[in-house]
Amino acid sequence: MSAARSARRFDPHRFGPVVGLLLLLIVGTALNPDFATWDNLMNVLTRTAFIGIISIGMCFVIISGGIDLSVGSMAALIAGGMILLMNALAGSVGSPVAVVALGMLFALLLGGGFGLAHGYLITRGRIEPFIVTLGTLGIFRALLTWLADGGAITLDNDLSDAYGPVYYGSLLGIPVPVWVFLLVSVAGGILLNRTAFGRYVQAIGSNEQVARFAAVDVDRVKLLTYGLLGVCVGIATVLYVPRLGSASPTTGLLWELEAIAAVIVGGTSFKGGEGRIAGTVIGAVLLSVISNILNLTSIISVYLNAAVQGCVIIAVAFLQRRRP
Amino acid sequence: MSAARSARRFDPHRFGPVVGLLLLLIVGTALNPDFATWDNLMNVLTRTAFIGIISIGMCFVIISGGIDLSVGSMAALIAGGMILLMNALAGSVGSPVAVVALGMLFALLLGGGFGLAHGYLITRGRIEPFIVTLGTLGIFRALLTWLADGGAITLDNDLSDAYGPVYYGSLLGIPVPVWVFLLVSVAGGILLNRTAFGRYVQAIGSNEQVARFAAVDVDRVKLLTYGLLGVCVGIATVLYVPRLGSASPTTGLLWELEAIAAVIVGGTSFKGGEGRIAGTVIGAVLLSVISNILNLTSIISVYLNAAVQGCVIIAVAFLQRRRP
C-alpha cells in the first residue's frame, strides 16, 4: 500500500506543530525584524524552560492516561519551601553556594515526594487523577500562602547573588536553563522511547488491561510517572527561583494549563496511549513564541492578546488534526 | 454470591457523594447552628445554581468523552453581550420586561451557538476538545475585556429592577434559580437516561468506533452535546446577570474547573462512557457547601481554606473510589 505508507511519511499529525512553529517564526520576523535575533531567541527559550521541563513530565503522565492539575501550586510550594530552607541555612552553613546546592537537592526531593504521593493516592487509593491533583492544587497553594503569611517569601540577597547564575548565567553562549531544558528533553525522549519504563507508560495509556495481561506492574509504572513529573516540577522550580527570587501565592498560577496545552499542542493525545517528547518541546516553545510576538508588536488592542493566542492554538491544532 | 449482590446494592461508587454530603451537613451543623437554617440552605442552593446547571451540560460532554474548558469565559461573554444588548434595546423597546425577555433569549441563542461552534470544530475540524476550548477560553474572555474596555459592563438601573426577580425572587418560598436548577437537573436526568440521545452519548463515550458501526451519528451527537452545554451556560448566565447586574473580566473565572470537579466528584468517569446527573448535582452542592462551611467558621487560618477544600474533595472521592 504505497498510498498508505507515503501518507504516513507526511503524516500531518506529526509535523503540524513544526509547521505551526515555522509559520509563527515567519510571521514574527515579518512583524518585527528584531524578532529573529539570537538574543530574542535565547530569551524565549530560557523562559520556556520552566514550562517546557514540566511539560515533559506531564507528557509521561498524559501518555499513561493520567493528568496532573497541581503542577503550578506544587512549583509554588516547592519554591517557598526551598527559599525558607535556604534562608534558614544561610546562617549556619558558611558558603552560599553550599546552601544553594542543598536548597536544590531539597527541591528535587520534595518534588519527587509530592509526585509519588499523587501516584500513591491514584494507584492505591484508586481515586481519579483529576480529583487527587485538583485537591492537592488547593492544598499546596494553601500551604504556601500559610507559610508566606499571605505575602511573599523572598530569598536573602547574598544567596540571590550566589544563585543568580543558575538562571542568568550561560555556557558557550547558551543560557543555563536552556541547557537544562535540552538535557531534560533528551533524557525524556530516551526514557520514553528507549527504555522499558517508557514502553510500559505507552502500553498502559493505550490499554491498561493489555498491559496488566503482559505482566506489567501497572501501579508501579503509574506511581513512577507521577514521581517523575514531580521531579520535573522540582527541576523547573530550581531554575525558577533565581529568576524571580521569591515565592508568593500567585507563583505558578495556571502553569498546569500551559503545561498540558504544550503537551497536547505537541500532538500527544489527551486520552493517552501515544505521545511525543519532541512535539511537547515544540509545543512549549510555540506557546512562548506566540506571547513573545504579541509582546513585540502592538497591532492589536492589548485586551485581545488572549484571543490571538487562542486562535493560534486552534489553528496549530488544526494543522495536525487527527486523520478521519 | 449474595455478598456480591448486596455489595452492588450498597455500591460505594454510587453513594460516595451522598455520604460525603451528609457528613458535611453534620459537620456544618455542629460547627455553626446557623448552618442548618432554611435561609442558609437556600443561599447555598441558589449560588450553586449557576455552576450546577453548567455541570449538568458538562456531564453530557464528559460522558461523551469530551471536555469544555471555556464555560467560564463563555458565561462572561454571554453576560457582557446580553447586558450590552439590553442596554441598547432599553431606549427603543418600551417595556423593560420585554427587553429582559429578549436579552434572555439572546443569551440562550448565543450559548447554543458557541456550543455548536465548539462541536463543529471538534467533529468536522477533528481538533482535540481540550485545544478547541482552551482556545475559546482565551478568545471569549478577551472579547469581553475588549467590549468592557477592561472594566465592567453594567446593566441599566431600571432594567436591573425588572430583571432582579429572576435571581432574587422566589416561588413557594424557594428561590427562582433553585427552581430552574431543579428543572434543568430533572430534564438532564431524563435526557441522559430515558432518551435515545442520552444513550448515544453514553455509547460514544464508551467506545466511539462501536457506536459508529451501530449506526449512531457520532458527529451529530457530539455536536449536540456541546450545543447543549452551551445552552446550559446560557441558562446559567441568564440567572447570573440579575445577581450583580454586571459582567467584568473576572466573571466566571475558573468556573470550568468547578463545573468539571462537580461532575467528577459526582462519580462520572473523567474518561467518559458513564456518568450520573444526580451525582453531578450532589457534587456541585457539595463543593458549595464546603466553602459555605468555611465562611461560617473561623477555626482555621483563612490561608488554609483551599487546603481544607482540597482534602474534603479527595476524601469524598475516596469514599466512592473505583472497585479494584
Added chain:
Amino acid sequence: GGPLGSAAFAADTVKLGVSIPAATHGFTGGIVWWANQAKAELEKAHPNLKITVKTASGAPEQANQLQDLVTVTKIDSLVIFPFESAALTQPVMQAKKKNVYVTVVDRGLTDPSAQDAYIAGDNTAFGRIPAEYIAKTYNGKANIVALRGIPTTLDNERWEAFTGVLKQYPDIKILDGKYANWNRDDAFKVTQDFLTRFKDIDVVWAADDDMAFGVLKAIEQAKRTDIKEVFGGAGSKTMVKTILDGSNPLIRADVSYSPKFIYDAIKMTAEARLKGDRLPATHIIPSALITKENAKEFYFPDSPY
C-alpha cells in the same frame, strides 16, 4: 552632543516601555485604560516619543515582557507596575543593568537600587484611612466584617494598617476577615455567609470597590437593616458617583487609590526623559478620604473604573 549644555542630556527620541497587569479586574482595567490614555496624549504631544504598552497576566509573564521590551523593542525608559514586588525585583534589575531608566509604580521593589524612581499610591493609607474613618464615625464602637483581596504583600499591608489602627479601639470588633479575591461574585458569597453568621454588623470593609459592589447586593438581598455602612476602596467612578449623588445610604465614603497614577507616572517619566531630567527618587501620591464634599475631584466619567 548637542549645542546647548543642558540639552545634551535630552534624548532625541525616547522609547518608553510600559508594563502593567492585564485588565482582569476593575482596578487593573483602570490601569490599562489610563496607560493607553497617557500613550495617546503624550505621543500626540511629542512626536519623538514612542510608548509601548504591554499587559501581563502574571509575574513570570511580566518578567518575559520586560525582557522583550529591553532586548527587542530596545526601550530606554520603563514604567512598570509590578505584579509582585519580590518577584519582579530581579528582572527589573536586569533591565536597569542595560541602562534603562526605571520608574516603578505602586509596588516598590524589594531592592530599591533596581529602580530610578518610585511613584506610588499609599497602601498603608488605603487601610489606615477607612479604619480611622470608621473609628471616628462610630465613636470607637462598631462591629466590622472585612473582605480581603488575594493573598499578596499588598493585601497584607492594607490589612495590617487597618487592623493596626483599630487595635487602639477596644470596642471595635473585627468579627472576621475572609478573602474574596477582589472579585464581585466571591464578595457576594462571602457576604451572604457573613450575614448568616453575624446578626449584628455595623460596617463592612470591602477593601475594594469591586468587592463592595457584591457586598451591597448581598445586603440588599438579605434585607438587613443593622448594617450602617459599606466602605470600599480605590475610588471607582461608580462608587464616587454614588457618594456624589448620595444615592445609596450605605455608601458614604471611600478612599482614593486611583489607577490614574499610572497616567501620572508615564507622563512624568516621559517628560523628564525628554528633557533629560531625573525624577525624585520617591513620589507618593497620597490616598485621600473621599466624601460627598470632595467627591467630584475624584470623578473621572470616561475611565472604565
Added chain:
Amino acid sequence: MSLHVAFDGITKEFGPVRVLHGVSFDLHPGRVHGLLGENGAGKSTLMKILAGYHAATSGTLSIDGEPVVFRTSRDAEKRGIVLIHQELSLADDLTVAQNMFLGHEIRRGWLLDDRAMRARAADALRQVGFERDPDTKVRDLIVAEKQLVEIAKAQLRNARLLIMDEPTASLTPSECDRLFGLIERLRRDGVTIVYISHKLDEVERITDEVIVMRDGRFVARAPTAETPRQRMATLMVGRELTDMFPDKHIPIRGPALGTPLMAVRGLTVPGWAEDVSFDLHPGEILGFAGLVGAGRTELFEGILGLRPRSGGTVEIEGRPVSLRTPRAAMRNGLTYLSEDRKGKGLHVTMGLRDNLTLMTLRHHARPLLSPASEERALEHAVASFGIRGNPQGTAASLSGGNQQKLAIAKFLEPDPRVFVLDEPTRGVDVGAKRDIYFLIARLAAEGRGVIVISSELIELIGLCHRVIVMRGRRVSATVPADRLSEEELIAHAIGTNAGTNIGTDIGTNARP
C-alpha cells in the same frame, strides 16, 4: 521439558455466578489436547486460571505433581505456561514488535534493544505467515493479522505448555495450515498443548485426545482417533445434532428475477478494493471468500461510508442510494455486523440490553425510552438466540460465543432487508453455529438478502447460493452453487486458475 498439569476440583465464581463447578482432569506431557465445549462452558475461564490470569475460587492446580498458586500470569510464565487469548489483547498504539515483547523486553544495559526485538519478532512472525513490517501499529492491522501476531507472540515465550484459545477463529485455511505445522513442530519438541476450537475438523486433524466440558463441568475425555466428529458434537451439546446446514432453496435465476435487492457497480475503496460489482437478489445468500487481506471487510466498510470511496454506485431495491454513514445504510435497510466484535461490534462495558437496542431505540421510545420494552426485546433475543450468561451483566461478562450471538441479535434488531455478516460464526459452538445457519436461511427465505463474508469455506459451501471470491482487492470469480467446492474457492482465492470459471450471470463481474 514437558509439563504435567492436574486440575482437582477447580471452582470459579464471578460474584454471584458460579461458572466452574469442581473441574478435575489432567493434561499429559507432550500431547495436544483438544478442549471442547459449548459457548460458556467455562473453557476460557479454566485456562485463564491455569495461566495465572484468574484465581480459582477453590480447588487445586498441580504442576508436575506439586500444587501451585499463580498470583499473576508472570508466575505461570515462569513455569512455562503461556496462553493465547481468545479476546485479542494487543495495545493499539504500540507496534507489532513492541506488543510482542511487552513485559519481556530485550535490553542492552538500561536501554531497549529494539533492533534485536524487531529481528526476533520478524522471525516469529514469518513462521506464522505474517508478512507485514513489525513496526506497523497494531491499530492498522486487520483482525486476522492480530490473531497471527498473538500466535507469534506466544512463540517467543518458549512455552512448555501452550494454550491456544480459538486461534483460528478468523484465519483462512492457508493460515491455519501454517499454524498446524507450527503445532506439529512444538509437539515434537515436547511442548504440551491445549487447543480450544469450535472447528471440529481442526480438532480432529491435530489433537491427540479431546476433553469435553459442559456447563462448567468436566464431561468426558477420549483419544481423538476414537471420537468421530459427530460424537464430539454430541458430547459438547448434550444432544444429537442432525444436519449442520439447512436445505438450499436456490432462488430462480435469470432476467426473470427482476430488480436486484442490492446492486453494486464499479465500487472502489482506494487501497482496499477496486472496481467491485455484484448483485444481491431477494432470498439470496451471497458468500464472499478470499484470503486474509483480500479486501472483503474493507469493501463493505467502504459501502457503509466508513472508509473513503473513490467511485462506484450502490442501488438498493432499484433506487440509487448514497450511503455516507452506517446510519444512512440502516435507513435504507442495510446493516453490517463487523468481524471485530470488541472493537466494532459490541460495547463490552455496557449491559446486554443497551447493546441490543442501540440501533433501534426509536422502537422503545414512547416518547421516553421504556426500560420494560427494552427488557422484553432482550428476553426475546436471549430466548431466540440462546444467549447464555447473566442478562443483567455487561457484554464483557459473556463468553466469546455468546457475545457473538448478542452481536447478531443486535444488528438484526433494525429488521434489515440486506444483512451483511462478517465472520458470523467466529467463536461460536457447533450447536449455535447450526442455529445461526438456520437463522440465515430463514432470513433469506423471508425474502431478505444475506451476505456472508467468511473464512470457513465449509460454511460458504454449505450455506450460500453463490460465492464471490476476491483476490488482491478485486473480484476474481463468482461461483454458482452447483460448482462450490473447497478446491474451486481456494484456486480462485490464490489465483492458480484465474480467468477461468468466471461467473456468468453478472457480466460486469468479469475481471480477468
